[in-house]
Amino acid sequence: MVRLRGASVVVVLLVLAGCASSREKAERTQFEKASARRLAAAKAGLDSLAEEIKFRTDTTRAKLAQRLDSLDVARGVASLKLDTLKATESKRWREIKGEMADMLSVLEAQTDSLRAQLRR
Amino acid sequence: MSRKAAYLIVFLVLAAFGVWWLYQALEARTPTSRVARQVRILVQRKSLPLPGTSRQEAARNWSLVREFYQRRGTKPAWTDGRGPLSVTQQLVAAIEESGRRGLDPADYDPAGLTDQIAKLQSVPLGTPPPARDLAALDVRATYTYFRMANHLLNGHVPPRSLDPDWRKSPRAANLAGNLESAIRANDVSKAFDELAPKDPAYARLQQTWDEYAKLTQAGGWQPIPGGAPMRPGERSTRVQALVLRLTATRDLLTGPSSYDGVVGEAVRRFQARHGLAPTGLVDATTLAALNVPAGSRLRQIQLNLERWHWLPSDLGDPYVLVNIPDYRLDVIENGRSVLTMAVVVGKRMSPTPMFSDRAVAVEVNPYWNIPASIAKNEIAPKAAQDAGYLERSHMHVLSEPGQNGTEVDASSVAWSDTSSDVSYALRQDPGPDNPLGRIKIALPNEYDVYLHDTPAGQLFSAKSRDFSHGCIRVEKPLDLAAYLLRGSSEGTPEHLQQLIDSGENHWIAIHNPVPVHILYWTAWVDPDGTVQFRNDVYGHDQRLDQALREGRVSQFEINPQPQQEESGP
Numbered sequence: 001m002v003r004l005r006g007a008s009v010v011v012v013l014l015v016l017a018g019c020a021s022s023r024e025k026a027e028r029t030q031f032e033k034a035s036a037r038r039l040a041a042a043k044a045g046l047d048s049l050a051e052e053i054k055f056r057t058d059t060t061r062a063k064l065a066q067r068l069d070s071l072d073v074a075r076g077v078a079s080l081k082l083d084t085l086k087a088t089e090s091k092r093w094r095e096i097k098g099e100m101a102d103m104l105s106v107l108e109a110q111t112d113s114l115r116a117q118l119r120r
Numbered sequence: 121m122s123r124k125a126a127y128l129i130v131f132l133v134l135a136a137f138g139v140w141w142l143y144q145a146l147e148a149r150t151p152t153s154r155v156a157r158q159v160r161i162l163v164q165r166k167s168l169p170l171p172g173t174s175r176q177e178a179a180r181n182w183s184l185v186r187e188f189y190q191r192r193g194t195k196p197a198w199t200d201g202r203g204p205l206s207v208t209q210q211l212v213a214a215i216e217e218s219g220r221r222g223l224d225p226a227d228y229d230p231a232g233l234t235d236q237i238a239k240l241q242s243v244p245l246g247t248p249p250p251a252r253d254l255a256a257l258d259v260r261a262t263y264t265y266f267r268m269a270n271h272l273l274n275g276h277v278p279p280r281s282l283d284p285d286w287r288k289s290p291r292a293a294n295l296a297g298n299l300e301s302a303i304r305a306n307d308v309s310k311a312f313d314e315l316a317p318k319d320p321a322y323a324r325l326q327q328t329w330d331e332y333a334k335l336t337q338a339g340g341w342q343p344i345p346g347g348a349p350m351r352p353g354e355r356s357t358r359v360q361a362l363v364l365r366l367t368a369t370r371d372l373l374t375g376p377s378s379y380d381g382v383v384g385e386a387v388r389r390f391q392a393r394h395g396l397a398p399t400g401l402v403d404a405t406t407l408a409a410l411n412v413p414a415g416s417r418l419r420q421i422q423l424n425l426e427r428w429h430w431l432p433s434d435l436g437d438p439y440v441l442v443n444i445p446d447y448r449l450d451v452i453e454n455g456r457s458v459l460t461m462a463v464v465v466g467k468r469m470s471p472t473p474m475f476s477d478r479a480v481a482v483e484v485n486p487y488w489n490i491p492a493s494i495a496k497n498e499i500a501p502k503a504a505q506d507a508g509y510l511e512r513s514h515m516h517v518l519s520e521p522g523q524n525g526t527e528v529d530a531s532s533v534a535w536s537d538t539s540s541d542v543s544y545a546l547r548q549d550p551g552p553d554n555p556l557g558r559i560k561i562a563l564p565n566e567y568d569v570y571l572h573d574t575p576a577g578q579l580f581s582a583k584s585r586d587f588s589h590g591c592i593r594v595e596k597p598l599d600l601a602a603y604l605l606r607g608s609s610e611g612t613p614e615h616l617q618q619l620i621d622s623g624e625n626h627w628i629a630i631h632n633p634v635p636v637h638i639l640y641w642t643a644w645v646d647p648d649g650t651v652q653f654r655n656d657v658y659g660h661d662q663r664l665d666q667a668l669r670e671g672r673v674s675q676f677e678i679n680p681q682p683q684q685e686e687s688g689p
Contacts, residue, residue: 070628074483088566095568102487103489
């Protein structure tokens with residue numbers, strides 16, 4: 001009886017551990033896919049801004065182009081960070097997830113700001 | 121075809137078969153073939169006690185042994201059926217000299233190997249030694265060779281066993297091919313040289329190991345008795361001991377009897393070589409460094425030679441080297457430093473990890489995305505005490521870390537609750553308060569460690585500079601950025617200064633990403649031959665020393681399943 005109880009505790013613990021691990025896996029996959037989507041959207045956004053800047057003839061063109069280049073570099077660095085994130089082990093993943101998300105939000109905010117400046 | 125011709129063909133075929141059979145029979149009786157047969161028996165055995173620091177290591181080397189003999193049809197490599205070949209003696213010599221390669225000869229049992237060779241050589245002339253014994257020596261020598269070769273290639277101790285955050289780039293080589301070349305060229309030492317790091321700095325450290333080994337064998341140096349700080353003008357028995365000590369390591373070439381200017385200069389030289397303030401006075405810290413025994417310095421050199429084996433084969437050219445114990449960054453071009461600066465590294469409680477990465481971009485006027493641990497432990501208490509702290513520091517509170525980062529009102533956060541995980545993110549705007557300063561060099565590594573400027577420039581004047589949370593603060597960020605961006609119109613110091621002055625966040629790509637190596641050297645030799653020692657700031661030397669001592673050779677059964685031996689003559 002005691003042995004049976006012990007075995008059932010082990011089974012429950014294994015099930016719980018399995019659930020936790022699959023939940024983590026799902027969170028990781030979801031976050032990485034979302035980040036890749038946000039990066040792709042950022043690229044599309046920057047490409048469209050590049051097209052708009054091409055047709056500018058005023059004095060702000062050089063300045064806008066410089067900001068656009070800067071954002072494209074930031075996007076490239078975020079993309080490398082995502083590659084690192086995907087390859088990293090679980091303990092470290094959680095720690096750098098925040099940095100990845102922050103890089104994306106700064107990139108998105110700055111892209112929005114550039115777009116607003118262009119269309120002003 | 122006539123019947124006669126058919127008989128002739130059958131006869132010729134039979135004759136050819138007979139010749140082939142006779143050849144095989146004679147060949148099987150040659151001493152080499154007898155040993156080859158015994159080698160085949162040995163390598164087919166699955167249960168064989170072999171030395172190793174772990175079962176995995178023993179199994180990996182054993183699989184190399186099998187691959188090696190399979191490639192040569194189990195033909196012996198170290199013996200010729202009549203006795204051991206000269207390469208066996210070369211292997212013993214290489215083991216005995218392995219200290220200068222950062223290895224410990226005792227790990228490869230040179231005495232046992234020598235005994236085995238001597239026994240086989242003592243067989244009376246005209247009588248070939250037993251094939252079984254020759255095969256045993258052959259397999260043992262091959263196994264020992266691979267064990268040492270693997271240690272030269274990737275080190276004896278996996279760095280992650282000492283520190284889970286220590287990343288190394290495994291070096292690969294065709295070890296079976298390497299041994300084949302050693303046997304063919306009859307040169308074991310050269311083959312080992314091919315596996316060792318090629319950087320001239322490694323060779324310089326090896327030469328220094330030789331010198332310190334000689335010094336240690338000759339008794340090293342005598343400790344200088346303790347007492348008050350020694351100053352110029354002093355004459356005492358302690359000064360005589362100081363002169364002897366400085367002469368032993370060639371900090372001083374002549375031996376004056378008093379503490380004159382020459383001795384003061386030698387003390388300054390010694391202090392500089394040990395990362396101490398070059399005051400020229402022998403205070404307690406300098407005395408402690410002077411009194412480290414020669415044997416301990418020898419061991420320190422050996423530990424650093426071991427670390428060389430953890431590095432990638434090609435460090436790149438140019439590359440950025442950050443040496444933690446030296447609190448210094450150097451840009452190395454063609455083996456020489458072309459740019460050097462002080463750095464501040466992680467505290468002992470939050471050490472900077474060791475890894476290799478690439479500098480891919482420069483961020484001017486960076487934002488600081490504050491890590492959750494710093495937000496919780498350092499910022500939240502300040503925000504709880506002072507409602508205006510965040511605003512004055514140009515920090516923004518964002519909803520849930522890792523999400524879209526919508527800005528929220530700072531007053532909606534319970535700052536005094538530090539019991540649970542943070543449910544917000546903090547970001548600081550670029551500016552004079554930002555701890556990343558005006559320049560950040562992005563390295564896309566998994567630790568979020570980067571090189572950056574700092575508004576706390578006064579810390580660079582400290583001798584020990586372990587103050588950060590793990591990131592590396594650099595003394596001359598503008599010079600470093602300009603170097604990394606050289607050749608780019610955006611990378612001139614003037615343009616970078618303009619961008620800084622604009623106050624706007626700006627990214628510039630480094631079109632040829634430069635390798636960055638964050639390393640831990642407590643002993644190295646400058647290109648001009650100056651031997652440098654530094655303190656073991658994170659205790660990595662101590663842990664490595666212990667691991668090497670504890671990881672003494674054990675016997676492992678490769679696959680402890682009984683298997684019948686192949687029967688043979």
